[in-house]
Every structure is written in structure tokens, then in C-alpha cells.
Amino acid sequence: MNGFADPRLVRTLARAIAAEAEKLPRPVTFMEVCGTHTNAIAAAGLRRLLPSHVRLISGPGCPVCVTPVGYVDQAMALAEDPRNLVATFGDLLRVPASSGSLEQARATGCDVRVVYSPRDAVDLAAANPDRRVVFLGVGFETTVPTVAAAVLEAEKRGLANFFVLSGHKVMPPALEALLADPALRLEGLILPGHVSVIIGARAYRPVLARYPIPAVISGFTPVDVLRTVLELTKQVVEGRAELVNLYGRVVREEGNLTAWGMVEKVFAPCDARWRGLGDIAGSGLALRRPFASRDAGQFAVTLPTPREPAGCRCGDVLRGRIDPPECPLFATACTPDTAAGACMVSAEGACAAWYRHERFAGVA
Amino acid sequence: MCLAVPMKLVSREELKGVVELSGMRREISLMLLPEAQVGDYVLVHAGYAIAQVDEREAEETLELLREALAGEEA
Numbered sequence: 498m499n500g501f502a503d504p505r506l507v508r509t510l511a512r513a514i515a516a517e518a519e520k521l522p523r524p525v526t527f528m529e530v531c532g533t534h535t536n537a538i539a540a541a542g543l544r545r546l547l548p549s550h551v552r553l554i555s556g557p558g559c560p561v562c563v564t565p566v567g568y569v570d571q572a573m574a575l576a577e578d579p580r581n582l583v584a585t586f587g588d589l590l591r592v593p594a595s596s597g598s599l600e601q602a603r604a605t606g607c608d609v610r611v612v613y614s615p616r617d618a619v620d621l622a623a624a625n626p627d628r629r630v631v632f633l634g635v636g637f638e639t640t641v642p643t644v645a646a647a648v649l650e651a652e653k654r655g656l657a658n659f660f661v662l663s664g665h666k667v668m669p670p671a672l673e674a675l676l677a678d679p680a681l682r683l684e685g686l687i688l689p690g691h692v693s694v695i696i697g698a699r700a701y702r703p704v705l706a707r708y709p710i711p712a713v714i715s716g717f718t719p720v721d722v723l724r725t726v727l728e729l730t731k732q733v734v735e736g737r738a739e740l741v742n743l744y745g746r747v748v749r750e751e752g753n754l755t756a757w758g759m760v761e762k763v764f765a766p767c768d769a770r771w772r773g774l775g776d777i778a779g780s781g782l783a784l785r786r787p788f789a790s791r792d793a794g795q796f797a798v799t800l801p802t803p804r805e806p807a808g809c810r811c812g813d814v815l816r817g818r819i820d821p822p823e824c825p826l827f828a829t830a831c832t833p834d835t836a837a838g839a840c841m842v843s844a845e846g847a848c849a850a851w852y853r854h855e856r857f858a859g860v861a
Numbered sequence: 862m863c864l865a866v867p868m869k870l871v872s873r874e875e876l877k878g879v880v881e882l883s884g885m886r887r888e889i890s891l892m893l894l895p896e897a898q899v900g901d902y903v904l905v906h907a908g909y910a911i912a913q914v915d916e917r918e919a920e921e922t923l924e925l926l927r928e929a930l931a932g933e934e935a
């Protein structure tokens with residue numbers, strides 16, 4: 498399947514986009530909703546292949562970036578209790594809490610373990626029967642089924658010491674919140690490919706019926722992304738607003754029903770807070786009653802007043818209001834080694850992607 | 862964080878599978894994709910297979926693209 502990075506095809510697609518863009522009545526902005534797209538686009542230098550009047554901006558699709566500071570504070574407080582062992586994906590380790598980070602907590606002796614899979618956290622619970630193992634559940638629809646499966650596995654293995662701090666989020670309500678924002682001028686959406694693997698193309702139809710806009714479910718290779726941009730450009734030129742699935746090799750209309758069925762068994766929708774987007778009804782997932790005893794939110798902790806990093810404009814970046822270099826701290830006070838905000842910490846954050854790949858674009 | 866990588870399922874025993882990518886093998890869970898068959902390419906995320914990759918569709922996509930864009934080639 499290396500054809501999806503074929504340089505000749507990439508060049509031809511770029512040329513086709515340029516030709517199509519000639520017909521555009523005005524400059525257009527498309528949003529790549531997903532952080533994995535942000536990273537893929539930056540790593541392949543795709544922005545530079547596009548005509549200047551076709552602009553791509555990043556959206557709220559980096560799970561770590563949209564996790565509000567209050568969640569990280571709660572995770573820190575849990576880690577500080579010696580009865581707890583906190584298991585997390587590596588991305589969360591360096592995200593700033595109101596003060597410090599999980600990485601710093603670990604350096605002072607708190608038991609924070611990085612896992613590759615929620616299954617590893619279940620194994621940790623089996624290996625440490627006298628500890629409470631708290632898995633930090635952060636992620637979108639792609640990741641939630643793996644956490645649901647881990648909860649069911651812990652049930653099956655009778656591991657009462659496996660807990661989840663659910664900060665999970667779902668995409669359609671966030672898209673709706675974005676599209677309802679009159680300040681944001683968008684001509685098209687690049688929809689998250691791996692979220693779509695789970696929820697299917699059908700999950701977007703209600704939102705897109707309310708807010709019609711060209712929308713394409715896209716894969717992550719250079720060929721996938723450019724094909725998507727070409728399709729979006731064509732739709733604008735032709736005055737269409739359709740949902741098109743260009744990632745049909747893994748995304749089906751109905752999604753992965755087994756995976757989503759497991760999510761619905763373990764989690765129920767709840768309201769959730771997003772950094773940058775604020776509170777969005779029905780955009781979070783909480784453990785359902787039969788599994789409520791595994792909710793790490795039940796443990797009493799003392800929390801500081803949540804304090805977002807001073808001067809950080811992650812919120813505006815996540816809403817597509819500014820590009821990272823418009824933040825005064827970008828590449829000065831804020832770099833991947835001295836990250837002020839989550840968007841610079843996470844490998845998928847827009848600030849980190851711009852810093853690593855686009856910082857000198859246009860300078861040379 | 863939604864990164865998922867296509868890998869080949871080389872063996873399975875109930876819901877435990879072994880996938881391979883460039884010679885590296887890794888154990889994964891098939892709990893979310895019980896219908897996967899040995900020989901399939903599956904998309905792997907955080908230790909779980911989450912989708913079968915339709916290889917024929919992938920090839921057809923590239924083929925169609927090449928044809929459609931043949932006119933653009935200079």
C-alpha cells in the first residue's frame with residue numbers, strides 16, 4: 498500500500514488542486530479536525546503544496562489538548578495518594594496542571610506508569626492487588642472502545658482494583674459547537690479517519706444536515722489528504738455540500754458495531770468541558786451504573802482552583818481562531834522543551850506540529 | 862492519539878492475535894474485531910485491532926486516481 502505516498506501521485510494531485518482552486522470565487526479555509534491529521538499534514542509538508550488561497554487550519558481533535566486543566570489536576574491529586582498507581586498514555590505525562598505535571602509528580606516519587614494499551618493497565622491491576630490502579634481515560638471514539646474492552650476484561654478477571662478517570666470525549670457534538678460559531682468561517686471539514694472507523698460515516702449525518710458544509714472522511718497518507726482537499730475544493734467550486742467517505746478501505750457507513758456496542762455497554766453520554774470550546778452538552782462519556790464502582794472520580798481529593806497557563810492561547814488555536822505562530826509565546830517562551838500549553842506538549846498538538854515542521858516555512 | 866497502523870494478522874487464538882509489521886511481531890486483542898481472519902490486514906490502535914483493511918478497495922482507489930489524473934500529468 499505504499500502507493501499512498503507515491504511522490505508522483507502527490508505532485509499530480511497538488512497540480513489538480515491548483516487548477517481547481519483557480520475557479521474558486523474566494524479564498525477558502527478547510528479545517529482538519531483531527532490531531533493525527535495535523536501532524537501528518539505538517540510532517541509531509543503538505544501546506545506548502547497548496548495554493549495560497551486554500552488554507553488548512555487545525556481544530557479541536559487532539560485529545561490531550563482539549564483536556565481541561567481541571568482533569569490534569571485531578572489526575573495529579575490521585576497520583577499523590579500512595580494508595581494509587583496511575584497508569585496513562587505517554588501523551589499526558591508533560592501536560593501542565595495548575596502547578597507541575599504528572600512527569601514532575603513522578604520525579605518526586607508518585608507512582609505514575611506509562612502504558613501503551615489500556616490492557617496493560619488491567620495487567621498492572623492484577624500484578625498489584627493491594628493498590629488502586631487508576632487508568633487516565635483520555636481520548637476520542639478511536640480510543641474509548643479499547644478502554645471499554647479493558648473495563649470488561651477487568652470485570653471478567655474479577656479485578657476490583659481497576660479504575661478509570663474518564664475524560665473521554667466524542668466528536669459530533671464538538672463539530673456542532675464549532676459549526677454553530679458565527680465567528681468561524683469554514684468552507685469544509687476534513688473529518689477524522691480513525692474516529693470514523695468506530696462511529697461510521699452515519700454519525701456525522703445529523704450534524705451536517707443542520708449545518709450543511711462540504712465534509713470528507715479522510716485517511717492520513719499524503720495521497721489521502723490531498724485527495725480530500727481536491728474533493729473539498731471541487732465541492733466549493735460546484736456549490737455542493739456533501740459528506741464523502743474517501744477512506745473506504747477502513748471506514749464503513751455504520752462503523753465498527755462491535756466496538757461501539759462495547760462503549761455503549763460501559764459508558765453513557767454526559768456533558769463535558771473542552772479546553773477552548775467550553776462546556777458542550779452530551780460530548781463526554783461517564784461510566785454507566787453497573788461499572789460506577791470503577792469510577793476514579795469517587796475518590797476524595799483536594800483540588801486547586803484550575804489555572805490555565807498564563808499567556809497560552811491554546812483555546813484560540815483549538816477553535817481555529819489563530820495559527821500557532823500568532824501566539825506571542827510561540828517558539829520564544831514556548832517550545833517543546835519548555836512547553837507552556839498542551840498544544841505544544843502533545844505530539845499531535847497544532848503548536849508542536851508547527852514548531853517541528855513549519856517554523857521556518859516562508860522564511861527561507 | 863488516534864494514530865492507528867495497518868498490520869498483518871499472522872495468527873490468532875480466540876481473542877488473542879499476533880500481528881506483524883516489517884518483521885516486528887506484537888500481541889494484540891481481537892475483542893473489538895472478532896471477525897478478523899489470519900492473513901487480513903487490520904488497523905491496530907492501543908493494542909486492539911479496530912478494523913479490517915479492505916486491500917482491494919485500497920488498490921482500486923489508487924488505480925482510479927492514476928487514471929483520473931492521467932490528464933494532469935505533464
Ligand code: SF4
Pocket residue numbers: 808809810811812814821824825826827828831832836837838839840841842848
Ligand atoms: S505556542 Fe505554546 S503558549 Fe502559545 S498557544 Fe501554543 S501551546 Fe499555548
